[in-house]
Amino acid sequence: MKNAMMQPFFTKNHSSLYLLLLPFLFLFLIFFAIYPNDLKLQSLFLTCDNHDVSLMGPVSVKPDFRLLISVFTTAWTFERRHLLRLVYSKSLWPTNNVTDYVNVRFVMCNITNEEHITMVALEIMNYGDIIVLNCTENINSGKTYNYFSSLPDIFGHDAPYDYVMKTDDDTYLRLDALVESLREKPRNDVYYGLEMPCNGTEFNFWIPAPFMTGLGYVVSWDLVEWIATSEVPVNLTTGPEDMMVGWWLNMGEKGKNRYNNAPVIYDFLGPDQEANCFRHNLTTDTIAVHRLKENSRWTTVLNYFNVTHGIKPSKLHNFS
Template sequence: MLVVCIMTGVQLVERRYTIRETWLQSLPKDVVIRFVVGTATITKEDHRLLEKENAQHGDLMFLPDLHDSYGSLTEKLLHMFKWLDKHANFQYVLKADDDTFIRLDALMRELKTKPRKKFYWGFFDGRAHVHRAGKWSEPEFLLCDRYLPYALGGGYVVSSDLVHFVAMNAPVLKRYHAEDVSLGTWLAAIDVKREHDPRFDTEYKSRGCRNVYLVTHKQTMQDMRSKYQQLKATGKMCAKEEQYRLSYVYNWEKLPTECCERTEGVP
């Protein structure tokens, strides 16, 4: 039903093992995990180590035509979608980073109630100004002075038909620096069911720890181990619930610049 694709790097072995030893321990039977790695320019020794790791765990996705780097994340997403469209039989894909903690049991219960087609689920932003300088600069984003509504990249779900659309149109899609911005832009012209969910804690830094969260980004390896141990011991993810910043419910009836008012009472 679900393929979880975790963007990772060749050398980030410890992060992968931390994920395997924490939130992947109770893997639902209808979920497949793939750690996604570009292997185009890696050394023979790195390739040997990755092959050894994959022989042990069987959960790596090799992208042999991709040079893996921070600057190639959008290209990596496209290669990943093309691989899935060609090789996998699935209903949804959850894209995550290797510093993301996911409550797969709760997320799967939710997914069984969601639309099967044209579905795009995550924490959306519609008012973000286009970065013109710095690490996240987008000098070629000329459509508007703000990004089109997109689900933040720490974790989002798309249905298989949208994966197919992106994979088939990859040759003509404009690549932007940020893969989440790119996906939101590519899907802007499609009749898509966008579902904003505050339980996806995927902003530039975590909003804290709430037991209702399905996806929590910006986690250290120690954070992941602590959350997993709490879940095992108490059935709750947080030793103490904390909210560092207010969240919002996206208002789709307003213009994107007015979409996202942070208010009390939203997870």
């Protein structure tokens, strides 16, 4: 009897509650449909495996231009990688052109020092921009061959990039100038950089010249595939790495579309040095400048190109 008496009361109260909440539920659904981002609900459905140091945001259309910049570095040069991330993340194109896609990756060999392993692991977790090759750290004992020959396995064989650039962590790249210089070039059999010997000068090279200097050279993806599969470079991996790459391409009759970018790719002119065809004062049309091993040189270069000119006045910082 008691249960029978409570039944109508329970149903009536719930029915009234449903009727009371129905308009609010209807308004919520309308708001969610019109302003989903304001409720931050999209975070429930979107995930990110790592943080891409791409200079552009996510690309919704197939890029017309795809460049992988490979900065050769070592595990212990944390400060330099941090500087380069800051510099290159600011180098967005004024047009914010989504058809340009540039990735910057830092390349090093196996890490054995426990401190370095921990620090690099933190970088990988936060930035996802480091490639660790299966090799002993070196400059001219096969690191470059190991890198190029590994790329098809790392990124796949379906030409994920039009071009791959090898550069050093003491080189400053003006990314907008670099992209514009490459944009109208062919996408096959391209070998691009600062050619040596330059301006007809004679050097005592022990390999067949010419070659592009290691401060920063570009090859098209088909040449990456060729390096990975050809027998030519397999036994020619020890020696000045930039010369060896030139030797491979010369022997294989590859890189027929060659572009010498002197004088806009060059070495920094130090106070006790003489200018020549590959080393001179800074110029406004620069694509790449090399030999920036000290922070004082980086300061000179970044100030010359007004890299920090956009900083806004704030009570949070006071530059005296």
